Amino acid sequence: MLRMYNYHRTPFEIILQNIFNILEKYEAKFTFSIVASIAKQDLIENIMKSGHEIASHSLYHVKHKGLPFETQLHYISKSLELLSNYGANVKGFRAPYNSYDANTFRCLNKLNFTYDAGVRREESYRKILQPFHLIVDDGESRFVSFPVFNISDESLDELPQQIVLEKFLEHINNLPENGLSVLQLHPIRIGQKKYLSFLDKLVSHITTIGYEVPTLTEVVNKKCTMPAICLTGDIDCLSFNDYLKRI
Numbered sequence: 001m002l003r004m005y006n007y008h009r010t011p012f013e014i015i016l017q018n019i020f021n022i023l024e025k026y027e028a029k030f031t032f033s034i035v036a037s038i039a040k041q042d043l044i045e046n047i048m049k050s051g052h053e054i055a056s057h058s059l060y061h062v063k064h065k066g067l068p069f070e071t072q073l074h075y076i077s078k079s080l081e082l083l084s085n086y087g088a089n090v091k092g093f094r095a096p097y098n099s100y101d102a103n104t105f106r107c108l109n110k111l112n113f114t115y116d117a118g119v120r121r122e123e124s125y126r127k128i129l130q131p132f133h134l135i136v137d138d139g140e141s142r143f144v145s146f147p148v149f150n151i152s153d154e155s156l157d158e159l160p161q162q163i164v165l166e167k168f169l170e171h172i173n174n175l176p177e178n179g180l181s182v183l184q185l186h187p188i189r190i191g192q193k194k195y196l197s198f199l200d201k202l203v204s205h206i207t208t209i210g211y212e213v214p215t216l217t218e219v220v221n222k223k224c225t226m227p228a229i230c231l232t233g234d235i236d237c238l239s240f241n242d243y244l245k246r247i
């Protein structure tokens, strides 16, 4: 909690601007999954005018696994409604706490999502380096799921930056020629002044070796070449107050 308090001492607009400044240098794109109940018009406009993508992180930051289908459908469809009222064209979803069950996937099918960017850190998913379809009720999902690297920026709270950077670079360097990986980088952390050089070195490396950094929708629409690295991150709280309400 103390860590979150410290992170939120930097206004969220500054955090985002710090991230945008680095991405712009490398023409890199970012996909932000946003909890719709905390979203604000200026946040959405700011992200869209900088050319980045907005996905749904549901209506509230609650675990979806085990919730009734109707409840999940309400949360996810309401998030779409709110985000689109602010002008976002939402195609993708990521569940809070990466907490999914079969009903979550049924909702994504029903609501015509293009993709799910849930974090699949389990061993069985680690070898998947292409977007893939899940099986939902004995059929292929209409949406695609993205493979997400199992190490995230959360490691920065525990390990020296250089060590975390090396883990990311090793993963990136080992991607096959047509491979794709989605990195999970929380804006509240990587937009902090002390982590900006980490973000800069990471994106610089990706682009220096010739990989594209597209949005997830650009990957689905085949508007990029492979290998590609997608940068994604959740926006769950805009202030420490939002964080307190959540716990």
Ligand SMILES: [Zn+2]
Pocket: 057, 061, 095, 096, 097, 234, 235, 236
């Ligand atoms: Zn989250």
